[in-house]
Each structure stands twice: as structure tokens, then as C-alpha cells.
Amino acid sequence: MDLVNYLPDRLMFAVPKKGRLYEKCLSLLKGADIQFHRSNRLDIAICLNLPIALIFLPAADIPTFVGEGRCDIGITGYDQVHESNVDVDMGLDLHFGNCKLQIQVPRNGPYTKPEQLIGKTIVSTFTNLTRQYFERLEKIKPGEVLKTKIKYVGGSVEASCALGVGDAIVDLVESGETMKAAGLQAIETVLSTSAHLIVSRHPSHPQLVKLIKSRMEGLLAAQKYVLCNYNAPRDKLPVLLKVTPGRRAATVSPLDEDNWVAVSSMIQRKDMANILDLLKEQGATDILVFEISNCRV
Ligand SMILES: Nc1ncnc2c1ncn2[C@@H]1O[C@H](COP(=O)(O)OP(=O)(O)OP(=O)(O)O)[C@@H](O)[C@H]1O
Numbered sequence: 298m299d300l301v302n303y304l305p306d307r308l309m310f311a312v313p314k315k316g317r318l319y320e321k322c323l324s325l326l327k328g329a330d331i332q333f334h335r336s337n338r339l340d341i342a343i344c345l346n347l348p349i350a351l352i353f354l355p356a357a358d359i360p361t362f363v364g365e366g367r368c369d370i371g372i373t374g375y376d377q378v379h380e381s382n383v384d385v386d387m388g389l390d391l392h393f394g395n396c397k398l399q400i401q402v403p404r405n406g407p408y409t410k411p412e413q414l415i416g417k418t419i420v421s422t423f424t425n426l427t428r429q430y431f432e433r434l435e436k437i438k439p440g441e442v443l444k445t446k447i448k449y450v451g452g453s454v455e456a457s458c459a460l461g462v463g464d465a466i467v468d469l470v471e472s473g474e475t476m477k478a479a480g481l482q483a484i485e486t487v488l489s490t491s492a493h494l495i496v497s498r499h500p501s502h503p504q505l506v507k508l509i510k511s512r513m514e515g516l517l518a519a520q521k522y523v524l525c526n527y528n529a530p531r532d533k534l535p536v537l538l539k540v541t542p543g544r545r546a547a548t549v550s551p552l553d554e555d556n557w558v559a560v561s562s563m564i565q566r567k568d569m570a571n572i573l574d575l576l577k578e579q580g581a582t583d584i585l586v587f588e589i590s591n592c593r594v
């Protein structure tokens with residue numbers, strides 16, 4: 298199939314081709330019912346049920362493609378967008394790929410504060426964010442030259458100090474295991490990041506962008522909330538509804554028994570155990586919790 302002939306009139310959706318965000322992106326696309334078949338080694342896939350072309354790109358390049366309007370939307374890290382310094386709409390925080398861009402120095406070494414690194418060599422893949430950080434730290438004025446040296450490496454940044462490439466690094470940290478194993482410790486967080494659905498300032502298919510965003514918002518809400526149902530004597534309702542007010546309001550239906558009602562309400566998953574304890578304490582019975590597999594909010 299000559300793919301290029303299938304691209305006009307399709308929304309171009311940039312997706313990480315590998316790495317930390319890849320699997321989660323695939324499950325988001327599946328949850329949003331964006332169906333596609335990707336041939337082996339091809340970085341373009343035509344969507345089977347919507348006028349979308351998926352373009353698989355390195356996460357670091359996605360902000361440029363969306364910023365220049367070559368792709369209409371994309372999924373990448375907040376860190377990558379800021380590193381690329383592009384003008385895009387930060388459409389939606391997808392709440393995965395959470396990590397921190399940190400300054401890391403050798404444990405038991407001479408440095409404990411970022412100020413001590415002025416004039417030293419810092420190694421990072423994120424050279425723009427690192428430079429901006431040290432420009433602020435050195436209070437650089439226009440025309441002045443940065444004293445701190447910033448060096449680029451494309452990966453395995455954590456090896457740089459031990460190999461004498463730099464005095465400190467600026468790199469992403471999630472669990473902290475990589476830095477611990479490399480004998481490094483954090484002395485500063487430059488940026489906190491998570492994956493975002495980013496949107497071009499001038500998307501070719503605004504209605505389709507809206508649809509994809511709404512589907513992804515639905516998936517995020519389905520992860521964040523569960524549905525809680527219970528029965529209660531009507532006179533307990535005012536207290537119980539304070540515990541489960543619902544997103545807009547709880548649904549209250551009469552039971553086929555005098556002065557009893559059934560209540561249905563979305564509650565946040567993270568608060569579930571406490572809410573169930575409170576409901577029981579306040580007189581609710583037959584308390585049930587259901588998973589929400591998908592929704593629109
Ligand atoms: N340890 C991590 N935990 C969570 N998210 C991460 C982690 N490392 C990176 N990310 C997020 O994923 C994005 C892409 O990083 P990743 O290192 O996977 O990219 P890559 O260079 O394309 O892949 P690879 O490292 O496999 O070559 C980062 O910009 C960041 O937003």
C-alpha cells in the first residue's frame with residue numbers, strides 16, 4: 298500500500314516509537330478505540346476506523362513535529378516540550394510517565410548545593426533546560442557568558458561522573474534506582490514531568506482533536522474514579538451525601554421498602570477505603586464498589 302496517498306485529509310497523531318511512554322500510549326490508543334495495524338518497521342500506521350494517521354517518532358522529536366504543525370497532536374513528556382522550547386497547546390496531562398529532572402552529584406563527593414557547581418561541567422541530554430537552570434543560578438544578563446559548561450550525551454547519562462566526563466549530571470529520575478546504583482544523589486529538582494497530549498496551535502481537524510481529547514479524558518476519569526452504590530435509611534441521607542457527594546450530584550432512588558433509598562455516586566479510587574468505612578459507620582448498608590471501564594465526563 299502506498300501510505301503517502303492515504304495521508305491527506307487525515308489527522309496526524311505523533312506517538313512515541315519506543316521507550317518509557319510506548320506501552321502506555323498503546324493502551325491509551327486502544328482504550329480510545331483508535332484501531333490501527335502497524336507493519337513491521339513502518340513508522341506510519343493508518344487508523345482503520347477514524348481519519349487518523351499515527352506517526353511513530355522518538356519522544357524527544359514529537360514537540361518539534363507538533364510545534365511546526367507537521368503533526369496535529371502527539372503524546373510526549375512535559376520535559377521534552379520544555380526542552381524543545383516550542384509553542385504548543387499542553388492539551389491534557391495524561392498522568393503517566395511521572396518522573397523528575399534532577400541535578401545528581403557523586404555521593405560523598407564535594408558538592409551538596411547547586412551553587413557549588415557554577416563553573417563546573419554538567420552532563421545531560423536536556424542541555425537547554427540545564428542551560429536555562431544555570432543561567433538563572435548564575436543570574437546571567439544578556440551578552441554575558443555562562444561560566445558553567447553544559448555537555449550533551451544521548452543516554453546512560455548516569456555513567457558520566459564516574460567516567461570523568463562531568464562533575465554532575467541533570468537526568469530523569471523515577472524510582473531513584475539508576476542513580477543509586479551509579480553512586481549519585483539528588484541535590485535539586487529542575488522540573489517535574491508527566492506525559493501530555495499536546496496539540497498544534499493550528500490543528501487540521503479541530504473536531505477530531507476534540508473527540509480524541511474527550512475520549513482520553515474519559516479514560517483518565519475511569520482510572521481515577523470508581524462507582525459506589527449503597528442502601529440507606531432516608532433520614533441518614535444528609536450525612537451520607539456529605540461523604541459521597543458525587544462528581545455533580547449523587548443519584549438517589551427510592552427502594553421498594555418504606556423510608557429506604559439507594560444511592561449511586563462516583564468516588565475517587567484513592568479515597569475508596571476511607572469512604573467505605575465512613576459510609577458503614579454512618580448507617581449505610583449493602584455498600585458495593587464497581588470499576589468504571591470507560592466513560593465521558
Ligand atoms: N524512568 C522514567 N520513568 C518515567 N518516565 C520516564 C522515565 N524516563 C523517561 N521518562 C519519560 O519518557 C520520556 C521518553 O524517555 P525515554 O528514555 O523512554 O525515551 P527514548 O530515548 O525515546 O527511549 P530509550 O531510552 O528507550 O532510547 C521522557 O522524556 C520522560 O518524559
Ligand SMILES: O=P(O)(O)OC[C@H]1O[C@H](OP(=O)(O)OP(=O)(O)O)[C@H](O)[C@@H]1O
Pocket residue numbers: 317451452453454455468469470471472473474475476
Ligand atoms: O529512577 P529510575 O526508575 O531508575 O529511572 C531513571 C532512569 O530512566 C531513564 O533512562 P532509561 O532507562 O530510559 O535509559 P537511557 O539512560 O538510555 O535514557 C533515565 O535517564 C534514568 O537513567
